[in-house]
Every structure is written in structure tokens, then in C-alpha cells.
Amino acid sequence: MIAYLTRRVVLAAITIWAITAVTFIILKLPPVDFVDAYVAQASSTGSSISAAEADALRAAYGLNESYLVQYTKWLSLVASGDFGRSFEYGRPVTEVIGDRLWLTVLLSLGAIVVTWTMALPIGIYSAVRQYSWGDYIFTFVGFIGLAVPSFLLALIVMYFGLRLFNMSVGGLFSSDFALAPWSWAKLWDLMKHLPVPMLILALPGIAQLVRIMRANLLDELRRPYVMTARARGLAERKVIMKYPVRAAMNPFASTIGYLLPYTVSGSIIISIVLSLPTVGPLLLRSLIAQDMLLASTIILMLGIMTVIGTLLSDLLLMWIDPRIRLGQLK
Amino acid sequence: MSDVTAESRVAIASQRQLIWWRFRKHKLALVSATIVLLFYLVAAFADTIAYSAPFDTEAARSYIPPQPIHWFDAEGHFRPHVFALKGKRDPRTFKLAYAPDPSEPRDLVLFGHGYGYKLFGLFPTDRHLLGVSNGRPQDALFLLGTDQLGRDVFSRLVLATQTSLTIGLVGVTLSLLLGILLGGISGLYGGWLDLGIQRLIEILRSIPTIPLWMGLAAAVPNTWSSQKVYFAITIIISLIGWTELARVVRGRFLALREEDFITAAELCGASRMRIIFKHMVPSFLSHIIAAVSLALPAMIISETTLSFLGLGLRPPAISWGVLLQDAQNLQTLGLAPWLLVVALPVIVVILAFNFLGDGLRDAADPYG
Numbered sequence: 192m193i194a195y196l197t198r199r200v201v202l203a204a205i206t207i208w209a210i211t212a213v214t215f216i217i218l219k220l221p222p223v224d225f226v227d228a229y230v231a232q233a234s235s236t237g238s239s240i241s242a243a244e245a246d247a248l249r250a251a252y253g254l255n256e257s258y259l260v261q262y263t264k265w266l267s268l269v270a271s272g273d274f275g276r277s278f279e280y281g282r283p284v285t286e287v288i289g290d291r292l293w294l295t296v297l298l299s300l301g302a303i304v305v306t307w308t309m310a311l312p313i314g315i316y317s318a319v320r321q322y323s324w325g326d327y328i329f330t331f332v333g334f335i336g337l338a339v340p341s342f343l344l345a346l347i348v349m350y351f352g353l354r355l356f357n358m359s360v361g362g363l364f365s366s367d368f369a370l371a372p373w374s375w376a377k378l379w380d381l382m383k384h385l386p387v388p389m390l391i392l393a394l395p396g397i398a399q400l401v402r403i404m405r406a407n408l409l410d411e412l413r414r415p416y417v418m419t420a421r422a423r424g425l426a427e428r429k430v431i432m433k434y435p436v437r438a439a440m441n442p443f444a445s446t447i448g449y450l451l452p453y454t455v456s457g458s459i460i461i462s463i464v465l466s467l468p469t470v471g472p473l474l475l476r477s478l479i480a481q482d483m484l485l486a487s488t489i490i491l492m493l494g495i496m497t498v499i500g501t502l503l504s505d506l507l508l509m510w511i512d513p514r515i516r517l518g519q520l521k
Numbered sequence: 522m523s524d525v526t527a528e529s530r531v532a533i534a535s536q537r538q539l540i541w542w543r544f545r546k547h548k549l550a551l552v553s554a555t556i557v558l559l560f561y562l563v564a565a566f567a568d569t570i571a572y573s574a575p576f577d578t579e580a581a582r583s584y585i586p587p588q589p590i591h592w593f594d595a596e597g598h599f600r601p602h603v604f605a606l607k608g609k610r611d612p613r614t615f616k617l618a619y620a621p622d623p624s625e626p627r628d629l630v631l632f633g634h635g636y637g638y639k640l641f642g643l644f645p646t647d648r649h650l651l652g653v654s655n656g657r658p659q660d661a662l663f664l665l666g667t668d669q670l671g672r673d674v675f676s677r678l679v680l681a682t683q684t685s686l687t688i689g690l691v692g693v694t695l696s697l698l699l700g701i702l703l704g705g706i707s708g709l710y711g712g713w714l715d716l717g718i719q720r721l722i723e724i725l726r727s728i729p730t731i732p733l734w735m736g737l738a739a740a741v742p743n744t745w746s747s748q749k750v751y752f753a754i755t756i757i758i759s760l761i762g763w764t765e766l767a768r769v770v771r772g773r774f775l776a777l778r779e780e781d782f783i784t785a786a787e788l789c790g791a792s793r794m795r796i797i798f799k800h801m802v803p804s805f806l807s808h809i810i811a812a813v814s815l816a817l818p819a820m821i822i823s824e825t826t827l828s829f830l831g832l833g834l835r836p837p838a839i840s841w842g843v844l845l846q847d848a849q850n851l852q853t854l855g856l857a858p859w860l861l862v863v864a865l866p867v868i869v870v871i872l873a874f875n876f877l878g879d880g881l882r883d884a885a886d887p888y889g
Contacts, residue, residue, distance in 0.1 A: 202720065202723065205724065206727055209724050209728075210728060213728075213733065214736075217733075217736035217737065217740070220736070220740035334872060334875070335868075337871075338818070338868050338871040338875060339864075339871075340822045340825055340826055340867065341826075342826055342829055342845075343825075343845070343864050343867065346848065346849070346854075346861070347861070349851065350854050350858070350861065353854075449726055452728060452730070453729075455731075455732075456729045456730050456731035457731070459729075459731045459735070460731060460826060464849075474732060474735060475735065475830060475831075478735055478736065478739035478832065479739065479831065479832075481739070486739075487736070489732065490732045490733065490736050493729055493732050494728055494732070494733075497728065497729050498727060498728075
């Protein structure tokens with residue numbers, strides 16, 4: 192168990208390091224470096240930046256030195272919580288991102304909860320009532336979930352929401368609350384707006400998990416021990432829920448590690464289409480404006496949070512699955 | 522009696538035949554294979570199937586709704602025709618409104634004349650599958666309507682199919698090369714190389730890919746030509762898509778290494794290369810093909826998504842994502858809902874590839 196734990200933590204640490212390296216590469220990719228971009232941006236808006244200030248920035252990021260020095264300087268700045276300023280917004284990056292990061296987390300985690308709570312019963316139903324009408328309907332919906340790219344799904348839902356119900360599904364807040372400080376009323380407003388984006392975000396995951404769950408459970412249900420349980424007169428509910436479902440859930444639980452990065456990725460895209468106030472639209476805008484300090488901070492934070500989330504889910508898996516706890520499974 | 526002959530047929534059938542027999546049973550996969558084939562035919566003959574030049578803009582033809590083909594004329598004879606559109610200015614608002622003019626029917630002809638192009642980039646011609654008998658097709662034929670700039674949606678959709686389907690193929694080929702190379706090394710040599718590559722794959726799979734892609738794709742300079750952007754995007758997409766393929770290849774190598782026939786070949790003194798290419802590759806080729814057909818839709822989705830966000834292919838390049846970009850905002854969709862028709866081929870192709878992949882995966886192991 193200790194070995195498993197160490198392995199996971201070390202891997203997470205390496206992954207975070209890899210993410211910082213890739214983020215740094217993305218930061219340096221544009222042909223114009225970000226201090227020059229800052230100066231150009233400032234002069235175009237009228238407020239000029241003194242040469243001394245620009246030089247100070249260059250020195251802080253070590254822009255005249257080798258890439259290795261630049262990387263370590265940038266990394267130590269980021270590690271101390273200084274993410275720099277967004278040139279487009281003229282404010283510190285952390286201020287620009289603000290609540291958006293937490294809304295992204297809320298949306299992604301919510302979608303994962305929805306994925307789980309819906310995929311499990313649907314998977315069980317589809318396997319137990321194989322080839323029933325319900326099974327066919329869920330299979331069909333599942334294939335749609337697999338085949339329709341999430342942005343397209345968001346677009347179509349938005350179109351029909353407007354066409355059929357004359358209702359706008361975009362955004363996470365009503366216009367009254369968008370700029371208001373946090374309050375219970377605002378939280379309630381958020382709760383009312385969350386379900387539709389969460390469902391859209393969860394659908395591909397649900398489709399995938401239902402397929403896995405159905406296939407696994409079908410395999411389990413054909414095992415002799417199920418027949419034995421029936422022969423001994425166990426209630427049908429117990430026959431199914433007690434062993435086959437638990438056995439079938441296993442690979443199900445291990446896929447959560449890939450579900451999180453997948454969902455975070457998806458949340459970026461549907462946030463852009465539905466203009467949700469998460470980091471998605473901000474990332475797109477900053478990339479197009481080449482506001483690289485802002486963009487790289489978002490990429491870095493999303494990456495690190497995904498890794499931490501995955502690590503937590505691994506620990507959860509260890510707690511659920513006795514074979515890992517007892518060190519029998521690598 | 523017939524059972525015996527069937528059994529002996531199975532006994533002497535080649536692996537290829539066994540796979541085909543197994544695949545044939547999977548009706549949905551068979552239908553999907555046909556659909557995929559049709560789509561690639563459309564891609565190959567895109568310029569012939571399109572009838573209006575894809576960049577031919579005309580402000581006056583902006584947002585014309587799809588026009589149906591009339592199959593029979595007034596006397597009830599079979600005579601497929603469309604009506605030429607006549608612009609009429611509204612006397613009060615001075616707005617130009619287009620309406621089909623029944624007094625000016627245009628007959629549809631097969632292989633009529635249209636804009637000039639080179640078939641397969643080689644043979645110059647101006648024949649198109651559909652044309653109209655008198656006048657230019659772009660003035661009368663609007664099977665799927667037009668976009669804001671008055672460009673014909675059907676023709677652009679057909680050309681977009683070409684781009685989107687080939688970018689998937691190129692991307693999958695690149696990831697396959699990476700996947701076979703790294704997965705093969707990993708499965709063949711084992712040890713710390715295997716460990717390193719496995720960890721690399723794990724790391725790549727635990728990073729959210731979309732923000733990364735967006736970051737990389739945004740760095741493609743604006744000044745690059747369409748072709749250069751196309752290749753840059755393919756490389757970005759394939760850089761992340763290879764992990765699944767590498768996993769499949771590695772798994773196959775590991776499983777096969779233990780097989781008796783490999784040991785037998787080794788004992789006979791066959792060289793390593795001979796064992797790999799003569800004995801191992803043929804026996805897992807079908808698995809690779811199945812994995813590829815499941816990886817292709819993911820590639821197509823990636824390209825479409827990136828282009829849709831404005832970070833992938835950019836106009837004047839035409840791809841499904843670029844076309845869907847036009848359908849991005851609600852005002853446009855309210856005005857011209859037919860622009861959303863592009864979603865249909867995307868969904869159909871991805872579904873078809875998924876079913877085909879499933880069928881191939883089942884058939885890949887005909888002894889199972």
C-alpha cells in the first residue's frame with residue numbers, strides 16, 4: 192500500500208513538473224515576447240510604460256538570458272504566487288481569473304458527479320434488461336453522446352432552447368446577479384443555471400461509462416455464482432446488487448483518472464459556446480490576443496488541479512478496492 | 522452434412538477469410554463501412570460533386586434558404602428542374618428579397634459545366650456532377666442555401682469533407698507511426714525503456730488536452746499559408762493521439778512474445794526482424810486497423826473543435842470546423858438555421874467510424 196501511494200505521489204509530482212515545462216514552452220511560443228507585447232499594448236491605449244519599468248520586467252523574467260535561466264526565474268515567481276499582469280486587462284492575472292477558476296472546478300466536479308450518478312443505474316438497467324426498449328433507447332442516446340462533439344451538442348441545445356422554449360441556456364448567472372457580490376440569492380441563481388451545462392458536459396462520459404458498465408455486468412451475470420445465488424433463493428435485487436454489480440464496477444472506478452482531464456477539457460469548450468463565466472472563454476481570448484502570462488497561468492492551473500484531482504481519485508480508489516489496499520494489484 | 526462442410530471450410534480458411542466472415546455478421550459495421558467508403562468517395566471527387574466555386578462570393582445572394590428540386594414539370598413529365606432566383610426590392614423597406622421565379626425553370630443536367638478545377642490535381646476540367654442547362658449553376662442551384670457572403674453551402678460542405686477527412690487520415694498516420702515505434706520498443710524490450718514510455722503515456726493522459734492544444738495551436742503564426750497551418754494542426758493533433766495506439770501495440774507485443782509460434786521461430790534461428798515482420802505484425806495487424814478506425818473519429822473531432830474555436834484551420838481553408846464557426850452565434854442561427862446542417866455529416870461520420878471500429882475489433886480476433 193505504501194509502495195502504491197509513493198508511486199502515485201511521485202508520478203503526480205513528475206506530471207506537475209512536465210506541465211510547468213509545457214506551459215513555459217507555450218509562454219515562449221509567440222514570436223513577440225510578452226514584455227514587448229505589453230509595451231505595444233500600453234502605447235496603443237495611450238498609457239505609456241517607462242523604459243525603466245519594461246527593463247525591470249525583463250530582468251525579473253530574465254528575458255535576456257538563456258532559456259534555462261528564464262524557466263527557473265519564471266518557475267520561482269509562479270511558485271511564490273506571482274503570476275504577473277495581464278496586459279490586455281491591465282490587472283494582475285490572479286485578479287482577472289478571480290472566481291472563474293472555482294466556477295470551472297464546480298462545473299467539472301458537478302459534471303463528474305452527474306456522470307457517476309447517471310451512468311451507474313443506467314448501466315445496471317441496460318444489462319439486467321438487455322434488449323428491452325429502455326436498453327435500446329439508452330444505447331441510442333449513448334451513441335449520440337459519443338459521436339457528437341461537445342461544442343456541437345452545446346450549440347444544438349442552445350439553438351433548440353431558444354427555438355422551442357424561448358429560453359437562453361447561456362451563462363451561469365441571470366443579468367441581475369452577474370456582477371453582484373456573492374449572496375444566497377446569487378448562489379441559488381447559479382444552481383438554477385448549472386444543470387444544463389453540467390448535463391451537456393457529462394453526456395460523453397455517461398455514454399462511455401454506461402457502455403463499460405453494461406458490458407462488464409453482462410459478463411458477470413453469466414457467471415455460475417449468479418445462478419447459485421438464484422438457486423439458493425436470494426431475492427433478485429440482492430442477487431444483482433450484492434456481487435455482480437460490485438465486481439463490474441471495478442474498471443468503472445479506475446477510469447475516473449481519465450474522466451477528470453477529459454471533463455476539464457470539455458468544460459473549456461462548452462463554456463466558450465455557452466459563454467459561461469469559467470476560465471474557458473478567458474483562455475480563448477487571451478490566446479487570441481496573445482496575452483501569454485494570463486493564458487499560461489490558466490493552462491498551468493488547470494493542469495495542476497487536474498493532477499491533484501486525479502491523485503485524490505486514486506486515493507479514493509485505494510480506499511474502495513481492497514486489492515490495491517492489500518498490495519495485490521499493481 | 523452441411524455442418525461438416527462448413528467446419529472443414531473454417532479449418533482451411535485463411536485468417537483474412539475468417540476475419541471477413543466474422544466481420545460480415547456484424548450488420549451495423551457493414552453498413553458503417555459503406556458509409557465511410559461513400560464519404561471518402563465524396564472526398565476524392567469533392568470538386569466534381571460541388572457545383573459552385575467555394576469562394577465565389579456575392580453579397581446579393583446572402584442567406585438564401587435551401588431550394589428544393591422540382592422533379593416534375595407542370596404537365597407531370599419527369600423533368601428535374603429548379604427555379605432561377607429573382608431579386609425583388611421591397612417598395613417600402615428597399616430590402617432585396619429573393620424568391621424563386623416559376624417563369625424561369627432551369628433544367629438539371631448531369632455532368633454540366635461549372636467552374637474550372639483539376640480532378641485529383643491533375644486533369645483540368647469544368648464538368649460537375651450537377652449542373653443547370655441554361656445559365657450558371659451558382660445563380661439557380663442552392664441545395665442547402667447560402668451563407669452570409671452568398672457562398673453555396675452544399676459546395677462548401679463537400680469541399681470541407683475533403684479537408685476534414687484527410688486531416689484525420691494524415692493525423693492518424695502520424696500517431697500510428699509514433700504509437701508503433703514507442704509501443705513496439707516498449708513491448709519488445711521491456712525493462713526501464715518500457716517503464717519510461719509507460720510513465721510518459723500516463724503523464725500525457727492525465728493532462729487536460731484541450732487547453733494544451735489551444736495553447737499550441739494559437740502559436741501558429743497568422744502569416745502562414747493554409748497548407749502550413751494544415752500540417753501544423755495535424756502534428757499537434759497527432760502528438761496527443763498516439764498514446765492509445767501505443768498502448769494497443771505494446772499489449773499485442775507483450776501477448777505475442779509468449780506465444781509458442783514465436784518461440785518456435787526463435788528456436789529455428791529466425792532473425793529478430795524476420796520474427797517481427799513475418800510472424801508478429803501479420804497477427805496483430807487487424808488489431809491495429811481496428812484501433813486506427815477508433816482513433817480516426819477522435820482526430821476528426823479534434824480538428825473540428827479547434828477550427829470551430831478559431832484556433833485550427835482558418836478561412837480561406839474550408840473544413841467542417843470552419844463552416845460550423847459561421848453557425849456559432851444565435852442571431853445567425855435564427856436567421857439561417859440551415860447553416861447547422863454541417864453538424865449532420867460530422868455526426869454521421871463519427872458514428873460510422875465508431876461502429877466500424879467496434880465491428881473490426883470483434884472481427885480482429887477470429888478465433889475468439
